[in-house]
Amino acid sequence: MSEEIRIGVYVCHCGLNIAGVVNVKEVVEYAKTLPNVVVAKDYVFMCSAPGQAMIKEDIKEHKLNRVVVAACSPAMHEPTFRGVLGDAGLNPYLFEMANIREHCSWVHPDDKEAATEKAKELVRMAVAKARLLEPLEKIKSAVRPAVLVIGGGVAGLRATLDLVERGFDVYLVEKRSVLGGNAVKLGELAYTTLTGKDVVNSLVEKIKANPKAHIFLNSEVEKVDGSIGDFRVTVTRRLGEGKEEKIELNVGAIIVAIGYDPYEPAIGEYGYKTTDKVVTLFQLMDILSEEGPTKGELLIGGIRPKSLAFILCVGSLSTTPNAKPYCSRMCCSASLKTILKIKEKYPDIDVYVFYKDMRTYGKEEDLYWKAIENEVKFIRFDEAPSVKPRDKFVEVEAFDTTIQERIAIPVDAVVLANGMVPATDTEKIRIMLKIGCGADGFLKEAHLKLRPVEALTDGIFLAGVATGPKNIIESIASGSAAAAKAATIVTKEEIEVEPLIARVNEDMCSGCGICAALCPYEAITIEVKEDGKRISKVNSMLCKGCGTCAAACPSGAMQQSGFKDNQVMAQVVATFRGE
Amino acid sequence: MKPVVVVGGGIAGIQAALDLADQGVKVYLVEKSPSIGGRMAQLDKTFPTLDCSSCILTPKMVAVDRHENIELLTYAEVKEVVGEPGNFKVKILKKPRYVDVDKCTGCGQCVMKCPVKVPNEFNLGMDMRKAIYIPFPQAVPLKATIDPEHCLYFTKGVCRVCERFCPPKAINFNQKPEEIELNVAAIIVATGFSLDDARKRGEYGYGKYPNVYTNLEFERLLSSTGPTKGEIVRRSDGRHPKKIAFIQCVCSRDELTNKYCSAICCMASTKEAILAKEHLPDVECTIFFMDVRAFGKGYQEFFERAKQEFGVRFVRARPAKIEEDPKTRNLIVYYEDTETSRFTKEEFDMVVLAVALRPILPESLVKSGLIQPDNYGFADVPEMYIEPVRASKPGIFVIGVLQSPKDIPDSVIQAGAAAMRAAIYAISG
């Protein structure tokens, strides 16, 4: 029936990494005795140019149609050798790797004989599987050269501007009636006379001047279908008088930049809302801004305070029962910056800072030095201070850990350095886009360190405070970084994904839906055919090839390409039965 | 479309190169040393998730090597830059390795046979390498390099042993420096950092007392590819320590040396204390700190874990001095616990100093005014609120620790940002 199976086996020395423990020549001789193996060779570095050339020549000369390399972990060089097969005109998936380094020589350096026997077994298993391998083709899908940005704060604005300057259409969807998010309320920023609003305006002006930018205010994303390269999005725009409009978009990538909400203290938390002499830092910044309620005059509860107490970590570091466990990252610096600006304008004000840890990291330490120079007084606490509104003043009481004494300081007003909490819509967006979120409630990145702006779902990227506290500078940088990632997708006409995914044999599928319930990437749907038969369907762009469904399918209908039941069984049998 | 040059192959430079190349932009990645990887290659595990540094870095390094849009220029430096955004002329000097990289398979035969031992910079001089060497097992490219300052052939005209043993005949003593000229649209600079000289704080005895280490040295002690193969042992007698002190803010937050905070060392020490406990379950770890700067995502949680799960002790104090017991080589730390206002001293058998990060600015770019140092010596970003990674001159981008002290996630984010902005110049160039 089918072609004759002709396997080439290549055993690598990896310098002395393998050959120092495993008797490579013996493994080669053994491989030659296995059924279907027509050639077996060894070489010092199989992955080197000469090693690759050797395999390529053999494929042609010996008419090989399967290749086994016994070397390092497939995580290291499987792509390399697949490439070699491709270059030699063979389907790249007719390749199998036996890991005789990490799984053998490295872990058995003291028993050379046993290691050599184990290497033979690993080769036997790989050959058994190689016999049953089938050619596979990469899955291709067309890419829509446009991007959806959800959220028009500084992060979303920066991402939008970068992508339109790069030549792509961007649909920016903002829930509110204005762009800019929380930054517009922050007044003058540290190290500059720029205000948050100036930063927003400079971005918005450039965006509005670019015909590639399509801005939807008063709008929300209602539904997202499809997958990387081809998302179909429904946006609802509020038109006033209770009217709404639906807009259908088709984009290749999505950037989520929904930001945060400022922490809102509970009534009575540090006296909040029990007196007009207690305000949040967020409110104070608005008070100090030219466009604020007092046109920039420092007036709290109708008076110009002569003394101020700042309480840090409000809503953060578990300081109160309502507070979050994490650090909000920018409130130490934002408080000191605000204090210095106040001191500049009103040098006679006495300022007390109640803090738990002063976290002016990096160059922002500069603000701490300057605050000390400006005679700001610092009081360190472990237990949250208590705020007691009196007739004409407010008393802040705390146990000062530095002098080991309880102190009470009367001040004219109290500022609560409130932190950041996940935006109200985080949960809704998370479910709609099938992306994750962490224990802190912020959106979760694919890898905290190395993939900080990618969501776990392909084609979806994250920017700004949506993933966790950041200042404006960091939010803007992450906006550009997310834009770069989106650009890597939308620059391509087509994207290719690995074919090592789950496939359903429709004749065998009973439509029980067990697979759909278990798939961690929500790649499976159960479809009902015209004749009423229920059948599982895998979205090849969403499937990550984890194999969960194939393992669970009671009918054997779900098979994982490259790891089909018969292929894996052949390997298992070869392990125990020998050959 | 014009290419982009990335200078510096640490994690920031690597990520910038990948993010550009994946957008279809041609990239030249210039690295001064024989391998890319930078400081991250020297770390053992990384906070706050404790994943193994080289396990997550190596695949990125391999991806750079394999990418069709990236040309790797290792053992090379930028000599001169002239031009304007969209059109820079960059002169690069490739130093001779004295090894033909097309032939070298990285087999290591030469290294085994070479008779000359030299302090190994990858392990911060705590062990020896050879005059011909491969800097670390996962180096990219995995090629040998002859160090002519120590090689017997270059210093005395004799030996050539490596040449005799090299299977593919890759050694070439006649290699000459090579000059490459590139025309590029933009330049991304990611030349990173080194630690400040801990001897500047003489009261801690670094360089004088053998059992006082820098935190980077301690990372190498923890690492299985380090000088002790992952054994934490004392320099003085090879014994396992029972009590380790970590001293924070050495040459940071300090009027005499650097006033800034180095941003990563609170978490680095917290991590190193946890790892020490994993290596030696009975060891006691004490961290002397002023403020715990656990500001990043997952950092506060990591700090709490160190205290509760691993029993790491945190003492809010900046020690005044360290004295050595000349007999035991143990270290006596003098400090005032600010939470009890008590002066006291305590004996430890190993001390790890969290030393400040100092930026490395490439001279050629500073000289031509393309990068300007800020008042701390980091690369200045004048428009930080709108273009947070743009240097003094448009078209030049500065990222990673070069620009301000920062951790890996922030370095990676800045890399993406620079790749985005540089790509805009590349496509219109």
Ligand SMILES: Cc1cc2nc3c(=O)[nH]c(=O)nc-3n(C[C@H](O)[C@H](O)[C@H](O)COP(=O)(O)OP(=O)(O)OC[C@H]3O[C@@H](n4cnc5c(N)ncnc54)[C@H](O)[C@@H]3O)c2cc1C
């Ligand atoms: C008290 C306080 C003081 C601060 N001080 C400073 C400072 O001095 N300096 C500094 O650099 N930073 C400061 N910050 C931080 C700064 O506010 C943030 O870094 C920055 O605003 C984050 O921008 P963003 O775009 O990520 O989020 P946001 O500004 O929150 O923007 C998110 C946008 O998304 C929109 N959105 C939300 N949900 C949806 C949805 N479902 N659909 C569509 N749109 C949606 C919102 O309406 C908003 O416009 C401070 C923060 C606080 C709390």
Ligand SMILES: Cc1cc2nc3c(=O)[nH]c(=O)nc-3n(C[C@H](O)[C@H](O)[C@H](O)COP(=O)(O)OP(=O)(O)OC[C@H]3O[C@@H](n4cnc5c(N)ncnc54)[C@H](O)[C@@H]3O)c2cc1C
């Ligand atoms: C002890 C310690 C522990 C740490 N632990 C962690 C941790 O657990 N988690 C974490 O997130 N961060 C950690 N960090 C921080 C982390 O090391 C940095 O964030 C990261 O390495 C910064 O990368 P970079 O690319 O900016 O610089 P580098 O890693 O320094 O890379 C710069 C590269 O540029 C090259 N170069 C220099 N000059 C030139 C030139 N003129 N031309 C060409 N190339 C040049 C260098 O050779 C180097 O390869 C730690 C740091 C230290 C010191």
Ligand code: SF4
């Ligand atoms: S940044 Fe400062 S004030 Fe804000 S939560 Fe962290 S430690 Fe507290």
Ligand code: SF4
């Ligand atoms: S292999 Fe995994 S990701 Fe793919 S459909 Fe099955 S369960 Fe989902």
Ligand code: SF4
């Ligand atoms: S010639 Fe130089 S590099 Fe080669 S073996 Fe001799 S000393 Fe080592």
Ligand code: SF4
């Ligand atoms: S012996 Fe030759 S091939 Fe092997 S590492 Fe040395 S130079 Fe390279």
Ligand code: SF4
């Ligand atoms: S991060 Fe911590 S140890 Fe490092 S300088 Fe800042 S406060 Fe000091």
